[in-house]
Amino acid sequence: MKKLSARRRHPLAAVVVLLFALAVTGGLYAAFAPADTAKADDTAQSLAIEEGKKLYSVGCASCHGTGGQGTSDGPSLVGVGSAAVDFQVATGRMPLQQQGAQAPRKKTVYTQAEIDQLAAYIASLGAGPVAPTKSQYSPDGADIAKGGELFRTNCAQCHNFTGKGGALSNGKYAPTLEGVNPKHIYEAMQTGPQNMPSFPDTTMSEKNKKDIIAYLDTVNSDKTKSPGGLELGGLGPVSEGLFAWIFGLGALVAVAIWVAAHTAKAKKS
C-alpha cells in the first residue's frame, strides 16, 4: 500500500485510474446489461445486411427488383430465407446467365462471405428457411438404409435410383446429385428450388434429411464402390443396351471377321 500511496502523484497515475474506472464501468455494464450485448451482434448483422444490400443492388436487382419484390424477369425474394440464397448462389445457379427452361449449376461467382452477406440481406426482407449448420447436414451417424428408402420414395422418380438425374417436361430436368455439397442438398430439400417440391421439417424431419444425405454419400460420391465394374453412368438398361451392342456385339463381329479371314488352305489335289 505504501508503494501505491507513494506513487499517487505519478504523472501516469491519472491514466491508470482512468483505465481502471473504464474497465470497471465496462465490466459492470456488460454484467448488468445482457440485452446490450445482443445489440452489439446486431450491429455486425446490420453491417452484413448493408453489405449484402450493396451486392444485391449490383448483381441481383435487375431481375428481382430493387427491394427483392420481384419483376417480370424474376420472382420475389421476400420470405425465401437464407437457405435459398445460399443454395442458389453457392451452386452457381444465381446470378442467372440467361433465361431458359432451368438455371443450370455452374461456377460460383461470389465468395462464401459475400454469399452470407447476400443471404443476410434477403433474410432481412422476410422470415424464411435458415441455412443449416454443419451438424444438421453432416452424414455422420445417420441411417443409410432408411435414407435409401426415403430417397426411393421421395426423390428417385425425378433424380434416378442413385441420384444420377433425369428429364422433366419441356427441357427442364432433375440434375445429378453427384458431387453436390451435402449442405446444398439439405438446402434444396428445405427450399424446393426451381421445379423441386420443398420438404420442410414438418414434412421431412431434420433426421430424415440427414439419412438421405448419408445414403447419397454412400451410393453416389467419390467414396462409392462399384462392385460390378464400370457403372456405365448408372442410368439403367439404355446405356447397358448401347454397351452390349457396341462393345459386345461389335467385338464379336470383329472376332468373327478375324476367324473368317484365317481359313484353312484348300489342298490342291
Add this chain to the structure above:
Amino acid sequence: MSTATHSSRKAPAGERVADWADGRLGIYSLAKVNMRKIFPDHWSFMLGEVCLYSFVIIILTGVYLTMFFHPSMNEVVYHGTYEPLQGVHMSEAFKSTLDISFDVRGGLLIRQIHHWAALIFLAGMFVHMMRVFFTGAFRKPREVNWLFGFLLFVLGMFTGFTGYSLPDDLLSGTGVRFMEGAILSVPIIGTYISMFLFGGEFPGSDFVPRFFSIHVLLLPGIMLGLLVAHLILVFYHKHTQFPGPGRKNENVVGMPLLPVYMAKAGGFFFLVFGVIAAIAAIATINPIWAMGPYRPDQVSTGAQPDWYMGFAEGLIRVMPGWEINVWGHTFVLGVFIPLVIFPLVLGAIAVYPFIESWVTGDKREHHLLDRPRNAPTRTAFGAAWIAAYFVMLVGGGNDLWATHFHLSINAITWFVRVGFFVIPVLTFIATRRICMGLQRRDRDKVLHGRESGIIKRLPHGEFVEVHEPLSQDQLHTLTAHEQPKPLELEPEVDENGVARKIGATQKLRVKLSKGFYGEGTQIPKATAEEYQEITSGHGHH
C-alpha cells in the same frame, strides 16, 4: 459296320469302342454323311453361331444361378453384406439376388455373364435375322426356318423379360407393373388375365415363382426345341452362299465340317465366351443393389426395359393418352393401341418372305444369296423397318436423349410421333435410290473397269484416267444375279375372244410386282454384248 470276323488281329481299343457305339447308334453312316458336309466361308454366316453360343452360355450360367436363387416373394429383412440395404424389408427373391451378388463365390460375375450374354444373344439374333433378310436367304426352301428363327427372337424377348423381372427389384417391378397395365388395357378380358396371372391384385405373391417357371422351364424348353429344329434345317437345306466364280445354285463351295469347321466353330465358342466374360468382368449390368427392392409405392426415373423391349416402351411413351368412357367402362386406347401395334411391328418383318414370294410368283429354290443392292425393294423395306424400330427405341429412351443432348422431352416425343410414320418412308426412298446408285456403279465397273486413280496425259495434251479392267471372277460376281421382270396382267380376252375375269387380288399382285421390279426399280445389268462392244476398242476412253 461292325465286323463280325474272328480274325487273329485284335482291334485297337478305340476301334472297338467305335464299333460298339456304331452297332447301337449307327454313328458310322451319320459321320459319313455329315463329316464331309461343306460350309461356305463368310464372317456374316457366323452371326448365327454367336447366338447359339451365347444361348449355351446363358443356359450354363443360368443353371448356376438357380442353385442360389429363391423364387419366393416371402418378406424378409436383409442383414447381408451390402450396407445401404441393411434392415430393409424385401422379398426373398431380391434378398437371394443380393446374396448371389455379394456373398456367393463368383456369383456377381456369373450373374453379369448371364445378363450380358442375354443382351448379346438378342442383339446377335437381330443382326443374324437382318443378314438373312437383306441377302434373301429366307427364300424357298428356307421360309420355315426363317419363321423358326423369328420365333426364337420373339421367345428370346419374353424369356429375357421374365428373367429381368425375377430379382423383384424396383426397376423390374416397374416393368412388371407396365406389363400389367398393358394387360389391363385389353377390353373385357384384361382384368381377368391380370387376376389370373398375378393370382389376385398386383403384385400379389405369386408372380415371381410363376415367372421363374416360365423363365427357366417353359420358354427355354421351347427355344431349345426350335433351336435344334433350326440347326437340323440348316443342315438339311445346306448353307446358302454369296455369288462368285464356281458357285451355283446346285453346289456349295467351302470347307468340310470336319476338321475345318469343327475347329473353327469350337474355337469360336471359346472366343464368344471369352468376350462375354471379359465384358461381364469390366462393366456392371443391372445393379439391383442400387435400385432397391420393389415396392408398388416407389418408382424411379430412367425406368426402361432391356433394349429388346425398348421399342415397346417407346410405343407406350409416345402414344397420346387417349381414353374413351362408355357405359361406365374405360377404354384406355393410350395403352391398348401400342399393345396392338407391338405384334404388328414384329410381324411385318416375319411375313415379308411370304409377301415377296407371292408377289414375284417365284417358286424356284434359291441357294445363291442376293447382294442387297440387287434387290432394292426388299433392301429398302428392311431399312425402313429398322428405321421404324430405331425411332421407337429413341421414344423408349426419350428421357435420356433429353438429358444427354439438352433437348426438350416433349420435342423428342413429337419427333417420334411424326417420325414413326415419316422416317420409314424417307428411309425406303433413300435406300432404294442408294441401291440403284450402287447398281449403276457395278454396271460402270463391269463396262469400264475399276478407277485406278492414275491420270495419264496423252501426247496432244488431253488428260485421261486409266481404268483397270476387272478380272473374269469379278465380272462374274457383279453380273451373276438375275433381274426379275414384273408380272403382266393377262389380256382381258383370251385367245377365243371370250372375256376373262381378273380378280382384285391378281390386280393387286401385278401392281405390287410393278412396284417391286417395274420401271425405275433396277438398272439393267451390263450384258455380254455391251461388254464386247466396249472392250473391242470402239469408244474406249
